[in-house]
Amino acid sequence: MTSLVLRSVRRPGETDLLDVRIRDGVVESITASGSVSASGVPAEPGSVEEIDAGGRFLIPGLWDEHAHITTWALTAKRVDLSAADSAAATLALIAGFPTDTASPGNILVGVGFRDAVWGDEPSLRAIDEAMGDRPTVLVSHDLHCVWMNSLAATTFGVSLAEDGLLREDDAFEITQALADLPDTLIDAWVAEAAAGAAARGVVGVVDLEMAWNRDGWLRRFGGGFRTFRVDVGVYAEHLDLAIAEGLRTGEPISDASADLLRTGPLKVLIDGSLNTRTAYCVDAYPNGGHGMLTVTEEELVALLERATAAGFTPAVHAIGDAANRIALNAYERVGVAGRVEHAQFLRPEEVARFGALGVTASVQPEHALDDRDAAELNWPGQTDRAFPLRSLREAGATLAFGSDAPVAPLDPWITMSAATARARDDGREPWHPEQAVSRRDALTASSRGRTEVAVGDVADIVLLDADPLEVDDDVFRRMPVAATLLAGRFTFRSDAL
DSSP: OOEEEEEEEBOTTOOOOEEEEEETTEEEEEEETTOSSTTSSOOOTTSEEEEEOTTOEEEEOEEEEEEOHHHHHHHTTSEEOTTOOSHHHHHHHHTTOOOOSSSSTTOEEEEEEOGGGOSSOOOHHHHHHHHTTSOEEEEETTSSEEEEOHHHHHHHTOOOOTTOEEETHHHHHHHHHTTOOOHHHHHHHHHHHHHHHHTTTEEEEEEOOSSOOHHHHHHHHHTTOOSSEEEEEEEGGGHHHHHHTTOOTTSBSOGGGTTOEEEEEEEEEOBOOTTTTOSOOSSOOTTSOOOOBOSOHHHHHHHHHHHHHTTOOEEEEEOSHHHHHHHHHHHHHHTOOOEEEEOOBOOHHHHHHHHHHTOEEEEOTHHHHHSHHHHHHHSTTOGGGBSOHHHHHHTTOOEEEOOOBTSSOSOHHHHHHHHHHSOOSSSOOOSSGGGOOOHHHHHHHTTTTOOSOOTTSBOOEEEESSOTTTSOHHHHHTOOEEEEEETTEEEEEOTTO
16 A cells, blocks of 8 residues: 655644645545654555645645636647737737647637627628638637638638628537547647646546547546546537446546546536627627527426436536526426536526525636626626626525636636636726635635545645635735645646645
8 A cells, every 4th residue: 555644734724734644545644743653553664655745735626617628728729819809909910820730721720809899890801801811710718609711611611691700509510620630639738738737736627528528538548647537528419329328427437547537417508608699698688689598498308307317417508697597497397406507697586596406506707807898798787696606605506616718727726716806916906896705615616515635535635835715816816836636646746845
């Protein structure tokens, strides 16, 4: 058996020094610092590795409950358009950029545009003129829209309207096609991105990539991937295949993954997004329309019944207030407590239902800061009920934090800072600070409900250089992580430790 002793650690908010002994990936004991052996039993010489943590702070390992891992890894290799504040500025940024290696063929791909806050409008003519003979696809910040030129449209065999935009399912088909790259290349980029996540304390992710994603992860784990745990989401269109393969939420997928790879929830999209103005809302948008409802309540009820019977926990994507009402109606009718992904815009009566029904609010707090301008423009006078984290918490809802990477960075400290400060260090005032949650609540929502490291836990743990309950907001957002351990094995260790 192998043992590791972390000496002189502290719990957040406390001063007492502790020694933590880990044996075979499990926390075996936590004792006052300075014992002869952290377990109280003399160890065999050479069988224990001891590390002086120097008073660093010990917390449970952190999870990202909603990410798109392949798309996240690819995004890091593409042209970043997030700084552009208009259609014209976006085209100026992308024009003349070298050939993109993160897409098939000679297609140039840009990511992160936010047309919901532009003063000008995208057009097919403008992107055709700007990009000349280079097929170009620009992917919106929320992933629900693409802006492309005629050459790219020809390449993919699609027709474009005068604005050059494709939305929702049409856009998703294009982004999936753009991921048609050699497995070895994608896997290397995923490994690179995952190492960065481990350096921020991440021990697990729920991967909701819009594809049949199991086989890719089997390949990666078969090739030695061991950076974090992965719960692989299944989409509604793949439910038949998942049932046939014997998958069930929470169950291991492969012995070869050392119990790190499990089946995640069943993902069901019933509306769109705010940036694309397709989130399904009770009130009309200023420019008209209520958004898109892609699954009716009756259809959703039937799907939830079937998924639940097959052993799947449902995860319903709902952003607009009307979509959230339908999702909660369906959960109440079926009598199952699943998840709502995003829950960005809620009426007070729906907030209360999350707690009453036991539905988890799987939320992405950084979206509140990304989308504050788009929300003020498109939900005018109603943003007091946008991203209502404190209200959900006070209503008894379970909060589960994620990033929706690449929509926001896969960094739990950025996520938690957005939830607790409702602001960045950009000089802007906090946005609806009355909806901020405490740091303890944020840490719990980022660690699957674990409030502290305890004896008997699997040793998915993180060591921090600062107390997360005491540091200033700017330090909290950039929290210095000293080490991340997955079942007692280092996946990240700073030079200082």
